[in-house]
Amino acid sequence: MAKFYRLPEAPGAAEYLHAVLCSPVYEIVQVTPLQKMKKISARFDNAIFVKREDHHQVHSFKLRGAYTMIAKLTKEQKAHGVVTASAGNHAQGVALSASMLGIKSIIVMPVFTTDLKVDAVREFGGETYLYGNNFDEAKIKAIELSQQKGYHFVPPFDHPEIIAGQGTVAMELLQQDAHLDRVFVPVGGGGLAAGIAVLIKQLMPQIKVVGVESKDSDCLRAALKAGKPVELRRVGLFAEGVAVKRIGKETFRLCEKYLDDLVTVDSDAICSAMKDIFEDIRAVAEPSGALALAGMKKYIHEHNIKEERLAHILSGSNVNFHGLRYVSERCELGEQREALMAVTIPEKRGSFLKFCQALNGRIVTECNYRYSDAENACIFVGVRLTKGLKERASIMMQLINYDYKVIDLSDDEVAKLHVRYMIGGRPSKLLCERLFSFEFPEAPGALLKFLQKLSVYWNISLFHYRSHGTDYGRVLAAFEINNHEPCFEKYFTELGYGWHDEENNQAFRLFLSN
The missing domain is CATH 3.40.50.1100 (Rossmann fold)
Structure with a gap:
């Protein structure tokens, strides 16, 4: 029977190196490909490679x-x-x-x-x-x-043997391309990032290792700021593979010491990266699997990186098919190829035609409107972009110069997730209401629990549920309530669902409130 080198608690770098080199993983896995992404390489003027960890039997590292x-x-x-x-x-x-x-x-x-x-x-x-x-x-x-x-x-990430096993990804990377300049690694609990960083820094320290976190679950960033692992109050679950509230003790020790940099990205950027992966190599990554590419794209832009050899880890492809609807809707926003705006136009014949003419031939991707005022109409409109953020700003100024009142909703999560599907409904009487967003578990009885806890005391005046294919859905709800009821938020806490006060949301005020 084979004898394996067993790691002590909190091993040193040399001990980790020994463990990775002697890893038994090749009894069950094969070396995964390092594949060049030709389209995105040309687009970003760098040689970009993807490490295909989706090739395992379980479709993840x-x-x-x-x-x-x-x-x-x-x-x-x-x-x-x-x-x-x-x-x-x-x-x-x-x-x-x-x-x-x-x-x-x-x-x-x-x-x-x-x-x-x-x-x-x-x-x-x-x-x-x-x-x-x-x-x-x-x-x-x-x-x-x-x-x-x-x-x-068997813990998911915070154990030396787990970390050493994940470090074999880095060993293969160096064997496949010893001339890499940077490697981008997704970070959830930190096992993969720690394993890759500790090995690369022992063998080829000139290669930069950059961790990438989802903005909705940035437990490593929080730990670095605090100087120790801390627990996030809540995490977003779109990229559920990295939805970790608290980074591991050992993974934090290694990431703090060996990672060169850290970048965070939002869900829209992840959706855009999923689309890039599909269009370039015809692989369907799960959201956390595309996280490293999303971070790489942002890093290239922020640091003006040119003519380097860059690799990112496609960490998994166990994607929920129903979630692809959400990805399809959001990837254009993530790539800055679409702008969403609220535009006030006169309520008279020919106004929308004049608005489209003011766009100078740009493609309107979406328009939502319902009559509500004899003088003015507020439309929710999407416009196709070809030049990213600069073009978005240019369109805004152009419309303002035509005397339109314009509000940019491209970064408004409530507008993108809920309001765009609800336009046309306003209360027929003046309501004193407050608006909140919730994350609901996709589970029998979850909605009933919500209604039993809250509707007994307060009337629900608005409700919109939106699922995007994970184990959690999103709810936007308004309650008839004044601003001075101290018990209200206490009930939310007792529910145990993630929630956020959306009282000042502009999209709600423009399209759905009194």
Whole structure:
């Protein structure tokens, strides 16, 4: 039987290097391709390469870390089996790794995990245990099972063996192209970024390693600011593969020491990167899988990078098909190829024609309008862009010069996610109402829980639900309420859903309120 080098707690860089070079992962994985993206290379005047971690059996890099840790367990530990908590890629990595090694695996998944994910774990040989309403509750149960039943807990990122397994990605990168200038790595819990950074900095320190976070789950940025891991109040779940509230202790230690830089991007930029990947190499990345490319594009623009060799990690392709609708809607905004505006025009015949003429031949991508005033009409309009932000600003000035009142809604999340689908409805009487946005779990009883908790006390005067293919949907709701009811926000907190006060949202005021 093979003997593996086992890492101590908080290993040094040399120990990590040794562990990566001696990793057992190639018993289960093959070297993934480093593929040139020809279209985007030409567009950005750099040689851009993508590391295809979607080529694994489980369609993500998570298999590397899971197998490395499980393969190095003692004979006694293997006999007891392994347990983990996950509703995503780590779950599949643990299930397949354990199955290949002839070990029992139990994957604790939240009760409302989609059948697609549950079935995938079972197909790879894992036993699923549905428990809790979210990942944190599932993790508590998994640790409880490990303590009660003797199963060995396999964490998703914060363990030296997991980190070393992910570091094999960097070993392959250097073998495939030793002349890279920068490598862009997605950051969730930090396992992949830590593994790649610690290896590259030991072997070829001149290569810059840049971490990329989603703006909605930037736990590493928060930790760097605080000087230690801290917990985010809430995380956005569009890029669910990196939706981590608190970076790991060991992953933070390594990322703080070895990462050269960090960049954050929003959901629209991720959607744009997903489109780029599909158009260039015909791969359908999951949102977290396209995160590194989104960060690379932003970094190139901000630092005016030219004629360099750049690589990014396509970390996974376990995409929810229904989420592609949202991606399709938002990718043009992410690429700065569309502007959304609220424009006030006179309420008289021929006004919209004159407005289109004022655009000087630019393509109108969307227009929403309903009569509400005898003097003026406010239209929600989308305009195709060819030159990005500068053109957006130019259009705004051009319309202002034609004496139109214009408000840019391109960065207004409520406008993009809700208001554009609701235009045409205004209350027939004056209402004293407050507007809030919520993140709802896609789960039986979630809406009922919301209504039972709040509608008993306050009338819901506006409600719009929008799903974009993840385990969570988005809700915009208004309540008839004055501004001095102290109990109101307390009830929101008790609900346990993420929420945000949208009282001053311009799109709501222009199109939906009194």
